[in-house]
Amino acid sequence: MSTSKQIEAAYHLARQRYAEWGVHTDTALRTLARVAISMHCWQGDDVGGFESAGGALGDGLAVTGNYPGKARTPDELRADFEKAISLIPGRHRFNLHASYAEMGRRKVGRDALGVAQFRNWIAWAKALKIGLDFNPTFFSHPKVDRGMTLTHPNKGIRQFWIEHGLRCREIGAAIGRSLGQPCLNNLWIPDGMKDTPADRRSPRERLVESLDAIYARKMSPRHNVDSVEPKLFGIGAESYTPGSHEFYLGYAVSRGTLLTLDAGHYHPTEGIADKISSVLGFLPEIALHVSRGVRWDSDHVVTLTDELEAIAQEIVWGGYLDRVRIGLDYFDASINRVAAWVIGTRNMLKALLLALLAPASQFRQAENHGDYTTRLALMEDAKALPWGAVWDYYCHTRDVPVGHAWLAQVKQYDKDVLSKRH
Ligand code: RNT
Ligand code: ZN
Numbered sequence: 001m002s003t004s005k006q007i008e009a010a011y012h013l014a015r016q017r018y019a020e021w022g023v024h025t026d027t028a029l030r031t032l033a034r035v036a037i038s039m040h041c042w043q044g045d046d047v048g049g050f051e052s053a054g055g056a057l058g059d060g061l062a063v064t065g066n067y068p069g070k071a072r073t074p075d076e077l078r079a080d081f082e083k084a085i086s087l088i089p090g091r092h093r094f095n096l097h098a099s100y101a102e103m104g105r106r107k108v109g110r111d112a113l114g115v116a117q118f119r120n121w122i123a124w125a126k127a128l129k130i131g132l133d134f135n136p137t138f139f140s141h142p143k144v145d146r147g148m149t150l151t152h153p154n155k156g157i158r159q160f161w162i163e164h165g166l167r168c169r170e171i172g173a174a175i176g177r178s179l180g181q182p183c184l185n186n187l188w189i190p191d192g193m194k195d196t197p198a199d200r201r202s203p204r205e206r207l208v209e210s211l212d213a214i215y216a217r218k219m220s221p222r223h224n225v226d227s228v229e230p231k232l233f234g235i236g237a238e239s240y241t242p243g244s245h246e247f248y249l250g251y252a253v254s255r256g257t258l259l260t261l262d263a264g265h266y267h268p269t270e271g272i273a274d275k276i277s278s279v280l281g282f283l284p285e286i287a288l289h290v291s292r293g294v295r296w297d298s299d300h301v302v303t304l305t306d307e308l309e310a311i312a313q314e315i316v317w318g319g320y321l322d323r324v325r326i327g328l329d330y331f332d333a334s335i336n337r338v339a340a341w342v343i344g345t346r347n348m349l350k351a352l353l354l355a356l357l358a359p360a361s362q363f364r365q366a367e368n369h370g371d372y373t374t375r376l377a378l379m380e381d382a383k384a385l386p387w388g389a390v391w392d393y394y395c396h397t398r399d400v401p402v403g404h405a406w407l408a409q410v411k412q413y414d415k416d417v418l419s420k421r422h
Helices: 004-020 025-033 074-085 115-128 153-179 201-215 246-256 271-278 306-317 337-357 360-368 370-380 387-397 405-416
Strands: 038-040 094-098 131-137 185-189 226-228 259-261 287-292 293-295 297-300 323-326
Touching: 004 025, 004 387, 025 337, 025 387, 038 074, 038 115, 074 115, 074 337, 094 115, 115 131, 115 153, 131 153, 131 226, 153 185, 153 201, 153 226, 153 271, 153 293, 153 337, 185 323, 201 246, 226 246, 246 259, 271 293, 271 306, 306 360, 323 337, 337 387, 337 405, 360 405
Parallel strands: 038 094, 038 323, 094 131, 131 185, 185 226, 226 259, 259 287, 287 323
Antiparallel strands: 293 297
């Protein structure tokens, strides 16, 4: 492993190289330090949650793998997450789902949840000085009938889920109030059809009505911020999804909610990077579920791909860091779950750092002059700049392991804690 001296010396050289391109590495690191990534609770326990009544996953979601040691209780999940964030530079957020309610002795249904079931989570977040985000859970529940919730033809079923949505917004507002920072409340429903529908219109009309009922109550954006998440298709809902991209884009623009772009929710060659500046022309803010689609699965661990770099470039080069709430959404049960959090989050940060370090103003100058040859040449050469030395230095100065030194700590945790869970 590198010594402090080596890390600092490498950084010093890198800083000079970047300065030659007109890029200030210290400024880039200061900007990066202000970015909070919303880390999803559900990587820690395969989207299981802690309600005893909860059904098996499904409803368009699937987790594969059986790596031992998944969190079985809220305390275990909290401990695992604390381990993960001790290995990631910066201060990040925790993204909860309603199904992670802590019932105590009094069990309540999803249509009766309140802040009482989330008190421990709030106290924990306060102690860690991190923000919390929230999601109503419209899956893994007996009231998901024939794969439908808010679009169901039966009014009683719709009403149950509307009630859940309302409760979750109240919980979000209570979280935001207690923590003194807004809670992002993201709504995704699994509703869809496996085969060709005879009526695409009615479920969408019912969805508008249901959503309007959920969002009727105005809430201070200082406490709770609402967002809606489109999807192209899910497992078992391949032919029709009422909550499509166009549907929710229209909804968000007309109703003033945010829109959540999930990287795994589009056609395989359709990235979300290009959508960012398009939708931000009409929405004040958006949220992201950064993920990685692989064939039928939309939720592989985030790796440092071209697509991830493109997302980070659009956020940073577009000047949108304060208008995009970056969250992660993936679940892999085939590897150590703490490592999955660390790898994905560190990759998101690396991609943001790469974008912050890129000599984008030089690329743009060439572009504005119509000199596309220079644009291409500079973009390609800039890829060889020594960003790794800057990343190492960042980890070093934030007191987290440099390079893959974090892995030894996860392995130790696996041995001491995870492997003992049976
Ligand atoms: C599903 C959506 C949604 C979920 C989480 C668990 O396709 O991406 O965001 O992954 O709510
Ligand atoms: Zn998502």
